[in-house]
Amino acid sequence: MKVSFKGCLWRYALWALLLALAIGFAPAQAQNTGPAAAASNAASAASAFRIQAVDDAWRAALPLDAHAATQAYLDRLPADVVARSNAYYEGGYWLQLWNWLAGLAVALLLLATRPSTALRDWATRQLKWAPLRDGFYGAAYAAAGWLLTLPLTVYQGFVREHNYGMATQTFAAWFGEQLVGLAVSLLMGAVLVAVLYAVLRRAGAQWWLWGTGVMVAFMALAVAIAPIWIEPLFNTYKPVPDGPVKTAVLAMARANGVPVDNVYVFDASRQTTRVSANVSGLFGTAAIRLNDNLLNRSSEPEILAVMAHEIGHYAMNHIPKSLVMFGAVILFGFLFAQWAMRWLLARYGARWRLDAKTGVADVASLPLLVAVFSTYLLLATPVLNTITRTQEVEADLYGLNLAREPHGEAEVLLKLVEYRKPDPGALEELIFFTHPGTRTRIYNAMRWREQMR
């Protein structure tokens, strides 16, 4: 999810996958490509994001005291910029609720009306091999979910990003990417549902355990193939031109055991004005990349601070660790689903034309599993965010120790206020933030400066 510096695309990949199951396999790419709008509008609106410019003398003259230095950095954000950032980010809280409700509505619609079981019965007659039938059902569910939630997707991914001036795409270009994302979702949805139900049918009462195994294996597979087969569908990756920045990033990476032959930049400016970088992939495909907005809008110390943070994610094995921890969250979710579905099927199974005895092994009960599991995920949001946020603190500290650029770190953090509320309350941060608030992160950088001078 996001550098980290909001970049960490792999987090997006995990989230997209979890959300995909939750909201009926919405396009896996929705979180990444969000933005869109006419370029001219974006340019004028983007100019609304202003940070008071300073020079090296200003930074050198900052008080050593970490609290005072942090406040001086935050004071460079004009009040209207902070208000706009708060509105954008807080709107995201409501979108999480609307997305859950939309997914729930799609699932309940499929349960309460004929198409779901009719599709299962038709597929059973036409496609004799059970995994083929289940895969077909999974793809059909993904397509129905995509179509029914399209208005929300357009608002969230296009209109809203356009309104906040972060989008750089025309509607046609944006929608084209949504269709590519849909194709990916249909394929991945079909494979996931086919494999999941093949296992659920054989696992009996222990389905929650084996189902978790399938989900974790699938997440690992998705993360591993994303850099080679999925992300290139949306962006072009090129080596960073030779120069001092590239030399310094390669040196930091190699010194910390990251096996890199080159540093890559991707053309995120096609979609957005956001500054970001990410570490994605797994095993042999793991790689660290920065987006062209970061490269073009940032100074060398800023770029090095971000890349050192990403190297920290890699060096501390955050992706494999996340898979294990998210796996535990899924395990409890499936245990909850086992209890909830047993109760719901006993009570409403006949109305939904589902057999309580077959239970979760019937692919036509997938909408019910999605409804129950997505509700669980919504409630587990603070846990998932805390897992991520804890790793972000680790990567920030690792990055400071590696790049030794506390001012570069603080300057980039100010830029991220374009899309992340800078100064959340403690409870708000606990529930909604995948990264610590800007104040906390700048304070960590200024504390490093204060202590390590």
Ligand SMILES: [Zn+2]
């Ligand atoms: Zn990060």
